[in-house]
Every structure is written in structure tokens, then in C-alpha cells.
Amino acid sequence: MIIPIVGIPESIEEGLRPYRDLFSRIESYEHIKEYCTGLVVLEKPSINRLAQCMVGGSSQSSINKAITMSPWSREEVNGRRLELIGGYHKSKGLTIGILDSTFNHHPRGKEKIYGVYKYWDYVEGRYTYAINIVTGAVSTKERCDGYDYRIYHRFNKEEEIKGLQKKKASLEEGNKEELISYMKDLIGYHKKEKGFKKKGELAVEILEDMENSEVAPNVYVVDSGLFDPVLIEAIESHGKPWVADSQKGRIVFSGGKRLSCEEYEKSLPDSAFRPYTLKIRGKERTFWVFTKTVRIKRYGKVRIAIIYTNPNREGDPIYCFTKMLTWDAKKILSVRFHRWDIEPFHEQIKQSLGFEDSQLQTEEGVRNHLTLVFLVNSLLKSLDLRKPIGGLSMDGFEEDVQVTFGQRCRRIIFEVFYSLIETIRSWIEESKMTVSEIFEILFRRLLYA
Numbered sequence: 001m002i003i004p005i006v007g008i009p010e011s012i013e014e015g016l017r018p019y020r021d022l023f024s025r026i027e028s029y030e031h032i033k034e035y036c037t038g039l040v041v042l043e044k045p046s047i048n049r050l051a052q053c054m055v056g057g058s059s060q061s062s063i064n065k066a067i068t069m070s071p072w073s074r075e076e077v078n079g080r081r082l083e084l085i086g087g088y089h090k091s092k093g094l095t096i097g098i099l100d101s102t103f104n105h106h107p108r109g110k111e112k113i114y115g116v117y118k119y120w121d122y123v124e125g126r127y128t129y130a131i132n133i134v135t136g137a138v139s140t141k142e143r144c145d146g147y148d149y150r151i152y153h154r155f156n157k158e159e160e161i162k163g164l165q166k167k168k169a170s171l172e173e174g175n176k177e178e179l180i181s182y183m184k185d186l187i188g189y190h191k192k193e194k195g196f197k198k199k200g201e202l203a204v205e206i207l208e209d210m211e212n213s214e215v216a217p218n219v220y221v222v223d224s225g226l227f228d229p230v231l232i233e234a235i236e237s238h239g240k241p242w243v244a245d246s247q248k249g250r251i252v253f254s255g256g257k258r259l260s261c262e263e264y265e266k267s268l269p270d271s272a273f274r275p276y277t278l279k280i281r282g283k284e285r286t287f288w289v290f291t292k293t294v295r296i297k298r299y300g301k302v303r304i305a306i307i308y309t310n311p312n313r314e315g316d317p318i319y320c321f322t323k324m325l326t327w328d329a330k331k332i333l334s335v336r337f338h339r340w341d342i343e344p345f346h347e348q349i350k351q352s353l354g355f356e357d358s359q360l361q362t363e364e365g366v367r368n369h370l371t372l373v374f375l376v377n378s379l380l381k382s383l384d385l386r387k388p389i390g391g392l393s394m395d396g397f398e399e400d401v402q403v404t405f406g407q408r409c410r411r412i413i414f415e416v417f418y419s420l421i422e423t424i425r426s427w428i429e430e431s432k433m434t435v436s437e438i439f440e441i442l443f444r445r446l447l448y449a
Contacts, residue, residue, distance in 0.1 A: 002042075002053060002446065003041055003053060003413070003416055003417070004053060004055050004420055004442040004443065005034075005038075005041065005055060005057070005416055006420050007419045007423075008034065008037055009041075009412050009415035009416055009419070010389075010415055011379075011387075011415060012033060012036055012037050012040075012379070012412065015379035015382065016033055018084060019032075019080055019375075022073065022077055023072050024071060024072070025070065027062070027066070028066045031058055031062060031065075031070075032066060032067075032372070034054055034057060034063060035047075035050065036372060036375070036376050036379075037050075037412070037416070039353045039354045039372065040353065040380070040409050040412045040413070041412060041416055042354070044354070044357050045358075046357060046359045047064050047067070047359070047360075048060050050063060051445065052446050054445075067365055067369065068362055068364050068368065074371040077371055077372075078148060078371055078374065081375050081378055082147070084378070084382070085378050085381075086215055088140070088142060088143055088381075088382070089138055089142075089143075089145070092141060093140060093141050094218050094219065095138060095139070095140050095217045095219075096138070096217055096219055096220070096221060096338040096341070097136065097138055097147075097210050097219070097220040098136065098137040098138070098139060098144075098338065098339060098341060099136055099203045099220060099221070099222050099226050100134075100135050100137070100226070101132060101134045101199055101223060102133055103119065103121060103128065103131070103132060103133070104131040104132075104133055104350075104355060104370075105121075105128055105130045106130055106131065106356065107128075107129060108129070108359075112361060113131075113360075113366065114131075114361060114362055115131040115132075115152075115153065115363075116129050116130065116131055117130070117131075117132070117153075117154040119154075131151060132151070133151055133152065134149065134152055134199050134202040134203050135147075135148075135206075135342065136148050136149070136206035136207070137341065138215045138217060139338045144338075144342065144344070145345075145378050146349070146374045146377060147209075147210055147213075147215070148206050148209060148374075149206075150202035150205055151366075151367070152199050152202060153196065153197075163185075164185060164186060167181075167182050167185060168182060198230070199225065199226060200230045200231045203222075203228075204230060204231055204234045207220070207231065207234050207235065207238075208234070217240070218240070219240060219241045219242065219243070220235050220240055220241075220242045220243075221242070221244070221245075221336060221339040222242060222243070222244035223245055224244070224246050224247050226244075227246055227321075229298050229299075232299065241324045241335075242322060242323065243305075243332060243335045244320060244321055244322070245320050245336075246261060247319070248260060248261045248262040249261070249262065250296060252264050252294045252296055254294040261304070261306075261319040264294075264306075265306050265317060265319070268290055270311075272290045273288040273290045273313065274288065274289060274329065275287070275288050275311065276289055276329055278333060278334055278337055280337060280338075282402055285337075287307050288309075288310065288311050289305055289307050289329040289332075289333055290329075291305045291306075291328070291329040291332060293325055296321065299321070299323070301325065302321045302322060302323055302325075303321065303322050303323075303324065303325050303327060303332065304319065304320070305318075305319075305320050305321075305322075305329060305332045305333070305336065307320070307336065318336070320332070320336050322335075345377070348377055348405045349373050349374070349377055352406070352409050353373050354373065380409065380411075381408065383408055385407070385411055389411075390415075424438060427441075
């Protein structure tokens, strides 16, 4: 959808005000407000489309420079965001730290976008070009906020060496261009090898930051792809409990038998699974759970929980483990339930905030875009939807009704439309402009693009 934007929505203006001192140049700050507005309002919020929709606003190059070259610190911006959301997570009961990973899909991957590699996407069942991002989030009974992210860089040493050897063997004697290209690839290989970090190690970096923050979690839930000794040891070093999802092929030892999780689950009778109902954020859900103390390699004695969403054990179950041997099924379930909180977060930033729609290719551009997406997500979750839109009172808004993320996005769009309608009214009544004149002003950059 194309929407002429005649000004920054009041909610964006107010939400970004606490960040003003982090931008040394007022021009950069204004462009950041425009960019954040575009993330919410535009269906495909590329910088080019945003510049076309900003009526009398900034050029594409100016916004691009603010995102890719302006001297503002994403670490400071994210730190300020975490300070602002702290009040929503302190003294709100159990705080859960979630460590997960997700794909940021980029079909233009061959065009050398920073961090993009070819991966097998298990959800879509095909190869895809994407940035593989390790994400951290904090969740309480009230809300879930993204904490931070790390970009994973794939590095296959054997493939890299084979490629270098093949290129070296094809070098033509005296061809300086080929030699220079080979030397650049060789230098790039050594840089990759030196800087390579596994996803578990990236998750540890996020964990350490969480532990030093004001929103340090009480317990952690870990995705199966990050269930790694380096991360589990880091969690335990801080004296925190954890619940980790597991692949069905992980081997468990119980009753003198060595079985995969899947084999172990199939050996259990239906009567071993008991129903447990949880109420979180006003919704009740019932699960059928089996739990028992077993042993697994590298972790020793642990408690396994096998979770179904139905009594007939249809579909694939969830396998998870914890070192908390005294936790019963309901306690494990109440913690593991928050593991799903990061899924809506990923959906929100991908479907509503242009997480995957950026056309920026440089490292600075990619990282700054992701940081601003996290910022806008938290900003929207902090909106007071009872505030008036222009001169329209919102007293009729039902405060007790659970508000969806889509409603929060629409609030920004409503503010854009209100400002647009008010501007058009002014142009007609005060400036006596014709419909054609107004139309040309609103859509000039699209008409003559």
C-alpha cells in the first residue's frame, strides 16, 4: 500500500524523543524518524519507496546516508531502548530469557548483501538465501521484547580450502588480475577463519549482555539449534536454571536402555501423559506432558519433558530437558511455554516491520536496519492507545481488551491518515488549491519516478 506521508506520526515522534541525544546531527535524527515511520506504514519499506512517499521530505540518498554512514551508535540506541523497556519487565514475576535463531530471507542473496549465505530452510523445505540471526528476548507475563541479535557467518573450512586450491590451480602465469583476485580470496579466508564463531558462542555473547543488564532473566529457555555445552555452561555459571528444546534424535539413557528421544516417546503408554492447563496473558491452553529423570551425554542426569498439544498424541511432540530435577511437569511447562513468545516476536518484525525487506547491502546498513526494527517493535508495544488521534478522543478504547500487534501498527497508520486529511483540508480551505494541484504534490515523486 502506498500512503503519502506529510509528517511524522505523533506516536513515533514521542516514542523516539528519548533517543534524540544519541544523534549528534539533527538531520540524522529527522531521517531516523522518517525511516521508523516507513517501517510501520509501508508494505515494502525500502528506502526508495519511503523517499517517494515522504511528501516534501528527504531524498533517498539522505535517508540512506543516515542509515549507513551517519555517526550514531547502534549499541547506544539499543542500550537506551533496554533502559526504557526495563519498567515493563522488572517486578513482573518470572522473567524468562529466550535464546533462538531465525532466518532473515533475502532472495537477492547473490548480490552480496552482508551476512547472506545459502541455507537449507527446514520450514519451507528448500534452499534459500538468508541472514542467519541469533536472537535474544526477554519475556514476562505481560509482554515479550527483543533483547539483541548476532549475525551468524557460515564457514566451511573444507569447502573454502577446496575453492582456493581450485582457483590457484587455474591461475595463468603472468596474469596479475587473477593473482590479485586469488590473494584477496586468501586474505578473506584467513579473516573468516579467525573471526568465525559458532551460533552457540554468539548466543553466549547475548547471554552475558543480558546478565549485566537491568532485565537479567530468572531462567532461560533455549532453542534446539542452540542446545550446546558452551551455552549451557555459560547459563549455569550465572547460577540460572534452563530448559532446552532438543532434536528427536538425541540419545537418552533410562532403565538400562539407550534410545533416541523419538524411540523413548514411542515406548510410553498414553496413560503416562497427563493434562496440564496454563493461563498466560489471559488465554488458557491444555497440554499433555510426560516427565522423568534420565541421562544424556555431556549433561549427565537431567529431566526430560515430552509435550503434546492433544490427548491423542497426534503430530510431533516437543522434547525438552532441564537440570532442575525437582521441577514437576507443570513447572517445566510453565517455563517452556514462554519459548513460544519469541515466535510472535519474529512474526511481528518480519510481517509488519520490514525485517526482511531492507535492500541495504553493507554491514553498517544491515546492522542498523535490524537495530531500528527492534526499536520500533518495543516502541509500538509501549504505545498508550487511549491517547487521542489529533482532535479525536479515544476514550472509547477498551483498555482491558488484549491488544494485538496489528492494532498497534494500525494506530500509526491512523495517525498518518489523520495528518494527511488535515493537511488536505488546510490546502483546500486556506490555500484554495485544486484537486489536481493537491494530487500532484502528494504523488509527485511517484508520478515522475
